[in-house]
Amino acid sequence: MKAWSYSEYGGVEVLKLENNVAVPEVKDDEVLIKVVAAALNPVDFKRRFGFSRPLIHLFLQGNLLESKSMIIVPGYDVAGVVVVKVGSKVKEFKEGDEVYGDIIEKAVDEPKQIGSLAEYTTAQEKLLALKPKNLDFVQAASLPLAIETAYEALEKAGFSEGKSILVLGGAGGVGSLVIQEGQSRPKSMVHRVRHLAKQVFGASKIAATSSTAKLDFVKSLGADLAIDYTKENFEDLPEKFDLVYDAVGQCDRAVKVVKEGGSVIVIAGAVTPPGFRFVVTSNGEFLKKLNPYLESGKVRPVLDPKGPFPFDKVNEAFSYLETNRATGKVVIYPIP
Template sequence: MAANFVIPAKMKAWVYREHGNAADVLGLDPELELPEVQEGQVLVKVLAAALNPIDTHRVTGVFQLPGFSLPAVPGYDLAGIVVKVDRKVKELKVGDEVFGIADEHGTLAEYTAVKESSLALKPKKLSFEESASLPLTIQTAHGGLERAGLCPGMSLLVLGGAGGVGTLTIQLGKEVFGAARVAATCSTGKLDLLKSLGADLAIDYTKVNFEDLPEKFDVVYDAVGK
């Protein structure tokens, strides 16, 4: 039997009503209206959320999606519990623990409405915080390796291996795409981290110019450049 949740009329959420530096324009609204659940959406009680560079770009106004309007709540990645479902939702039910990407409403809020197709059941072995850290970064890492055509037996060089996308690219390249050798760049203090993630060669970019390495690689994944 599905669980029952008491859903309030108002919620706390971080909101910006104009574009600018986040420290200047982002503020906590203690009584924001909850988003309406539209066709094919579910209402999620957000237990964890993550931020990405695109969130900063949206707050500053550098990047905007069609139909965007202010005020707005930042954030795409989330993990939480389904507390309400539209009648056309087929797979998810109230009480399900989920993670995914919010499509219209931000995730730095107590509740957000999300398309069923943008969510998946949260892996039981992962916490809500761990699950919320994955969606955009792992989609970026996986999509890049797929487009680059990384295949079993090939070699991979990851530039910026210690960042969110970089750490996942190392693991996916090794464990999912079957790279025979993975190298990655990072600063001095993060060399051991990269090795623990599966990098065969961790390169300290403060001391070594990767372009001067005699070794060549089949695929280079740049998680640093613009």
């Protein structure tokens, strides 16, 4: 099959489009997926840079993989179709089912050799859900890792009805899902955008930071307060928040705007108490729980306007993602 891969750590220059990669074997609890669309995530390029070493037996402590013959196919998020090979223990899915999910259960601790940037990939049944009927494959592929990170972290933090939240990095893949749902509708259509935090958890107020260029975008997502971080310091706000969701690595500043008894969810950068590190564990049950919100339109994917990128432009898509200028998710489509 065709697949993007690398066999040494480095920048986009180590990525190669291969034409003869072996289709992965299907284990008893897995299905084989014909990939239709896949999304990129920062963890993909951080893993390629070697930032998450050591990564079990796949990697050495040095700068190279175990051997030049061992390739890693990146990619966590997938949307596609279950094809002929279904593991003997799989009960929920069958050939022809349209599914989506984050196919790597533990993002750092248990990497997968063959990810989603390929014609075919495998996934454990427990990591998948049926694709929401109202979403196309590009929209569905953009969601799993980001929406699970948003949802699981809010749940772990004990976020509940009536509480307030400040999202640092509101225009990013995770941040945009914490505060929004409606960007897929035409701009000319008058609509009320609702938030994951409000729709699912009942937030009383949502504030979010962004650059000047993305301020209107964050407002359009439904933030009650949009803060231009190039012009004002969020820690100077007169109000405090029950929870700060730090997606940009500013926990040392975030703790200054947390109410007594509140906390800071940290998904990037160093942790300062009362902040806590959150690393997502992929779980198809979370996707199933959120599917009704997606199918009703209360939660909607946000796609970066430069995409989707075609399969032969994966290296260009990563270069763009690594600038930290993406708005929403960067998706690869179509995949041959």
